[in-house]
Each structure stands twice: as structure tokens, then as C-alpha cells.
Amino acid sequence: MIAIVNYGMGNLRSVQKAFEHVGAKAVIVxxxxxxxxxxxxxxxxxGAFGDAMNNLKTSxxxxxxxxxxSEGRPFLGICLGLQLMFAESEEMGQHRxxxxxxxxxxxxxxxxxxxxIGWNEVRIQRETSLLDGVPDGxxxxxxxxxxxxxxxxxxxxxxxxxxxxxxxxxxNDRAFGVQFHPEKSQDAGLKILKNFAEKV
Amino acid sequence: MLARRIIPCLDVKNxxxxxxxxxxxxxxxxxxxxxxxxxxxxxxxxxVFYDITASAEKRDIVGKLVRRVSxxxxxxxxxxxxxxxxxxxxxxxxxxxxxxxINSAAIHTPEIITQGAESFGSQAIVGxxxxxxxxxxxxIEDVCWEVVINGGRTYTGRDALEWAEELVDRGAGELVLxxxxxxxxxxxxxxxxxxxxxxxxxxxxxxxxxxxxxEDMYAVLSEGKASxxxxxxxxxxxxxxxxxxxxxxxxxxxxxxxxxxxDLT
Numbered sequence: 171m172i173a174i175v176n177y178g179m180g181n182l183r184s185v186q187k188a189f190e191h192v193g194a195k196a197v198i199v200x201x202x203x204x205x206x207x208x209x210x211x212x213x214x215x216x217g218a219f220g221d222a223m224n225n226l227k228t229s230x231x232x233x234x235x236x237x238x239x240s241e242g243r244p245f246l247g248i249c250l251g252l253q254l255m256f257a258e259s260e261e262m263g264q265h266r267x268x269x270x271x272x273x274x275x276x277x278x279x280x281x282x283x284x285x286x287i288g289w290n291e292v293r294i295q296r297e298t299s300l301l302d303g304v305p306d307g308x309x310x311x312x313x314x315x316x317x318x319x320x321x322x323x324x325x326x327x328x329x330x331x332x333x334x335x336x337x338x339x340x341x342n343d344r345a346f347g348v349q350f351h352p353e354k355s356q357d358a359g360l361k362i363l364k365n366f367a368e369k370v
Numbered sequence: 371m372l373a374r375r376i377i378p379c380l381d382v383k384n385x386x387x388x389x390x391x392x393x394x395x396x397x398x399x400x401x402x403x404x405x406x407x408x409x410x411x412x413x414x415x416x417x418v419f420y421d422i423t424a425s426a427e428k429r430d431i432v433g434k435l436v437r438r439v440s441x442x443x444x445x446x447x448x449x450x451x452x453x454x455x456x457x458x459x460x461x462x463x464x465x466x467x468x469x470x471x472i473n474s475a476a477i478h479t480p481e482i483i484t485q486g487a488e489s490f491g492s493q494a495i496v497g498x499x500x501x502x503x504x505x506x507x508x509x510i511e512d513v514c515w516e517v518v519i520n521g522g523r524t525y526t527g528r529d530a531l532e533w534a535e536e537l538v539d540r541g542a543g544e545l546v547l548x549x550x551x552x553x554x555x556x557x558x559x560x561x562x563x564x565x566x567x568x569x570x571x572x573x574x575x576x577x578x579x580x581x582x583x584x585e586d587m588y589a590v591l592s593e594g595k596a597s598x599x600x601x602x603x604x605x606x607x608x609x610x611x612x613x614x615x616x617x618x619x620x621x622x623x624x625x626x627x628x629x630x631x632x633d634l635t
Contacts, residue, residue, distance in 0.1 A: 180491075184466040187441045192634065216491055285493055287544060287574050288597065289373040289415055289627040309373060309627040311446055313468070313493045331371055354446045354468065356410065357632040364634065 172196040172367060173208030175235065177225040179250060180216035188353035192360050194367035205234035210243060210367065215250035216313070219259040219275060222250055223267065232268065239270055244370040245345040246300075249314060252340060252347025256318050271340060271347075272321035282333040285315040292328040292338050292350070299369040300339075300346050300362060301327070308358040310338070310350035317349065344370055373627040374591045374619065375415040375598035376612055377576065378605045380405055383422045385431050389606060402435065406443045409605065412612040413629045414445065418471070418600060421451035428452065433461040440466025448496055450546075454479075459486045463494050471496040471546060474519035477526055477533075480540060487541025496576075497537030498546040501530040501563055515563055522550045530563070531570055538571045545575050546600065552580025559590040559599070568595035576600050583610060584618035591624055 172189060174182050176198045189196035196212070197204075205211055213235060215222055226232050239245045247255050259265045259275035267275070278284045289309040294301055317336040320326050327346065328339030338349040346366075352359030381388035386400040398404055406417055419439070423431050432449060439447055449462045450471030459482075462470040470490075476483050476497060486495040500522055501515040508514075515530035534545055547567055549560035559580045568575045574597035577590040581601035590596045604610050616626045 181464055181466060183437075183464070184440050184444075187466065188444055191441075191444065216493065283572050283574055283597070285543060286372060287493065288375050291371065291373075303633055305630055305632070308630060308632075312372075351446075354444060356445050357634055358630065360444055360634055361632050 171208055172210045172212060173199045173205055174212045174214060175205060175231060176200040177215070177222065177229055177231055179222045179225060180214065182214055185212065185214050185248065185353045188360060188363055189367060192364035192367065194364070200229065200231075202230050202234040205231065205238060208238065208243070210245070210370075211235065211238045212246045212248065212366075213251035213254065214248040215254070217250060219250065219253060219261040219267070219316070220263065220265045222254055223265055226254075236268060236270070239345045242344055244366060246366050246370075247347030248353075249349060249351060252349050253316060253318055255340070255345070255347045256320075259316065261316055270345060271325050271342075273325070274319050275316050276319055277316050278332065279334065285313055286332050287313050289355075290330050290332060290338075290350075292330055294328055295326050296324075298327055298346070300365050302365050302369060304358055304361050304365075310348075310352065310355040310359055312338075312350045314349060318347075346370070371625045373415070373625045374596075375576075376413075376587065376615055376626070377416045377418055377598050377600040378409045378414050378612065379418040379420055379578075379600050379602040380409075381420050381422065381602065382435065384425070385423075385435050388422065403438055403442055406439055406447075409612065410443050410445055413616055413627070414612050415627055416445060416598070417443070417447040419447060419449045419451075421449060424452070429458060429461050432458075433465050436462055436465030436467050450496070450498055455482070456485055456489065459490060459495075463490050469494050469496045469544070471498045473498040473500065476537065477517065477519050477528065480536065483537055483540040483542055487543070492541045492543035495542050496544045496546055497534070497542030498548065499530055499533060499537070500548045500550055501560075502550040503560070503563075513562070518550055522553075531567060534567045534571055538573050542573065544573050545571065546578050547575060547596075548578040549580055553578075555580055556582030556604070558582060558586040559594060559596075561589055561594040564590055564594035564596045574598065584615045587615055588619055588622055588624060591619065592622075
């Protein structure tokens with residue numbers, strides 16, 4: 171069973187329906203014990219980094235999420251969920267993240283329209299089961315104003331160009347995060363969700 | 371590089387397509403889901419559902435449509451048409467749409483934009499402006515644009531550029547500029563309107579009104595500085611397919627999302 175973590179940061183229904191579309195059962199959960207019981211954990215989210223960490227903390231969800239990852243259960247952060255995997259963010263003051271990956275979250279520099287809204291290309295940096303059958307250079311749907319800066323090159327799985335090159339897929343082992351919305355990225359996104367449900 | 375977006379608009383009423391469309395015999399011609407799936411398969415980057423239902427059950431009807439779309443079509447979509455209150459926006463976003471598009475209601479109650487952006491994020495709130503060309507009273511430039519509402523029937527006396535800035539200041543994450551002069555003419559978008567607003571605000575601009583063919587989309591996405599081009603009838607009546615438009619744009623150096631085949635079995 172795939173648990174989609176609900177911590178009050180955006181609509182999760184589309185993620186659930188996209189998993190169902192590729193034949194995977196996913197449930198929306200908000201209790202620590204449901205995350206502990208899950209085989210796979212998905213952390214979606216849109217909104218502010220600080221609010222997200224506060225909500226996770228007050229709902230007692232930080233420990234079970236970190237536990238799922240340290241136990242090697244497959245984990246997928248989506249959009250803000252990717253950013254939360256990192257150590258800290260500079261979004262409206264400094265905030266501590268889940269600290270699963272070393273690195274920081276920064277705002278896009280000037281010169282581009284922010285937020286980035288729309289379809290952009292992901293250049294695959296290394297092979298992983300998450301990206302099986304996803305062609306290099308596939309387009310995904312992005313909506314974000316902040317991006318992650320990974321300290322370790324080996325954690326960068328996919329790179330996207332928006333004025334600068336940044337990590338649009340990051341992670342290692344069985345814990346990954348994607349900056350785009352796979353649930354809204356047509357077949358390329360659905361393929362990633364299917365891979366996550368079946369292969370990671 | 372970020373691709374420019376091609377967005378078909380579907381007009382719906384009471385959960386049905388306003389204009390009939392010819393499908394193969396086994397498909398329901400009036401079902402917006404079938405039309406949405408066709409556009410998705412052709413390579414649409416996003417969809418806009420423009421709802422003109424005028425009944426007490428409007429919110430329920432729209433909510434049902436949004437939930438059905440989000441179960442079957444996995445690209446972003448926006449819902450507009452008579453979005454007036456926080457509860458209208460909430461129904462649209464919680465049903466699984468990316469964005470709610472707000473037009474006339476923002477003129478009457480600008481706080482709806484602020485409240486929507488605070489509750490759901492700027493990315494979920496589209497400010498939609500119907501603009502009409504007017505002689506410029508200040509004579510600094512030749513033209514200006516006035517905001518009209520209620521489908522173009524009511525003049526507001528508001529300057530469209532100033533209104534665009536206010537919408538963005540209040541939290542709109544994207545603007546749709548619908549030229550009332552160009553709408554329905556198929557003579558091309560109002561390039562000057564799009565360029566002027568795009569140079570004034572930082573959020574993406576979606577051009578609307580006047581699309582007659584791929585060359586019009588090319589003009590508004592290059593010279594007009596729009597991030598996306600919206601069209602209804604040229605796609606609806608199969609004058610051009612989305613794939614044809616994208617090929618035309620790609621040949622001229624406009625970045626578009628190519629169609630790729632991925633095995634989902």
C-alpha cells in the first residue's frame with residue numbers, strides 16, 4: 171500500500187487518482203501509524219516551506235516519515251516534498267528541513283518569470299529504476315519559485331534549465347524527490363509513478 | 371528550456387460541451403471529458419474549462435466536472451466562468467484542478483484574489499482580464515485598454531495595465547488577457563496588449579481571443595511575449611490540430627513540448 175501524506179499542504183486527490191490510473195492503490199493518510207504501516211510513502215505538497223515543516227511537526231509526522239526512509243521503504247517527495255528532503259531553506263527566513271539530503275533550497279535569481287509555470291525538460295544524470303522507460307529530455311509540468319541545491323553530485327538524478335541548471339530530480343537508494351508534478355505530467359509523469367509503485 | 375504552452379479552451383454548460391463536436395460513433399459528442407482526452411492525446415499542454423452554467427446548482431455541477439476530469443486527464447487544467455467566492459475556488463482546487471480563473475468578481479471584490487492566493491497559493495489563482503482598445507485620454511501613447519466585464523457588456527472605466535498590476539500585487543500567479551476586439555475575428559491576437567502587459571508584470575501571460583491559425587500563435591508567443599496561447603474554435607472545429615500548431619512553432623524556434631511515446635503497460 172502507498173501512503174500519501176496529508177499535512178494540509180495542497181490538494182492530494184490528483185496524486186491519488188494518478189496512482190490509481192497506473193494500477194496502484196494509494197491512500198491519503200494523516201496519522202503517524204498509517205505512515206509506519208505503509209510499504210511506500212509519498213510526500214506531496216505546495217505552499218511555503220516553513221508552514222509545511224510546522225504542519226509536519228505539530229501532526230507528529232516528521233519521525234514516521236524519516237523512519238520510513240531510514241528503513242529503506244521507497245519514498246517519493248513531490249514539488250515542496252522534494253525541497254523538504256533537504257537540510258534547510260531560505261524561503262522567508264531560514265528553516266530546517268527533514269535533512270535527508272545535504273543541501274539547501276534557494277529562490278530563483280532574477281531574469282526569469284517567477285514562479286516557473288509550465289512544461290520543462292529533464293536531462294537524466296544517472297540511471298535509476300524510477301526512470302525506467304522515461305526518455306532523456308522528457309518534459310514535465312513544473313510550478314515553483316524555489317529550487318534545490320544538492321551538496322552531493324551523486325544525489326542529482328535529473329537536471330532542468332530555467333536560467334540556471336538545477337536539480338529537478340534528486341535522491342539516492344530508494345528515496346527520491348521530483349520538483350515537477352508527475353500526476354500532471356501526462357505519460358512521462360504517470361510512468362514515474364508506475365515505476366515508483368512497482369520497481370523502486 | 372521552459373516550453374511555451376498551447377491551451378485549448380472548452381466551453382461547458384451543465385456539465386456538457388456547449389458546442390457539439392464530431393467523434394467516432396462510440397463517443398459521447400457532448401461529454402467534455404471525451405473532448406479533453408482528445409486534446410490531451412493531441413498534445414495540449416493544459417486545458418481551460420469555461421463554465422457558463424447559470425443555475426443554483428452551478429457549484430455542484432462544476433465540482434462534479436472537475437473531479438471527473440482529474441480522474442481521467444493527467445495534465446494541468448484551469449476552471450473559469452462565474453468564479454465568485456472562496457467556496458467556488460475551493461471546489462475547483464480540491465476537486466483536482468490546478469487553477470481557478472477569476473474575472474468579473476475580482477472587479478467587484480478584489481479581495482477574492484488576495485484571499486484565494488493566501489488560501490491556495492498564487493499558482494492556483496489566475497486573473498482573467500477582458501480588455502477593449504480605447505483612445506488614450508492622456509495621449510502619451512496611442513492606445514490604452516479598458517477592462518470590461520460580464521462578457522464585454524459592462525465598461526468598468528479601469529485601465530487594463532493598472533488592473534493587471536493590481537491583480538499581480540494581490541497574488542494572481544498568472545494572467546489571461548482576452549482581447550474583446552480580437553475575440554471571434556480569427557484575425558490574430560492583440561499583440562500589443564500582450565506585449566505591453568508582459569513587459570509590465572512578472573507573471574506568465576496567457577493570450578486569448580483572435581486565434582485564426584498557427585501564425586497568430588507564433589506572433590503572440592514571440593513578438594507578443596506571451597507564455598501561452600489559448601484558442602477554442604480553431605481546435606474545436608478541427609481547422610488545425612494541436613500537433614500542427616506545435617510543429618509550426620518548433621520550426622520557427624519557439625520551444626514547445628514534443629509528443630513522446632511512452633509505454634505505460
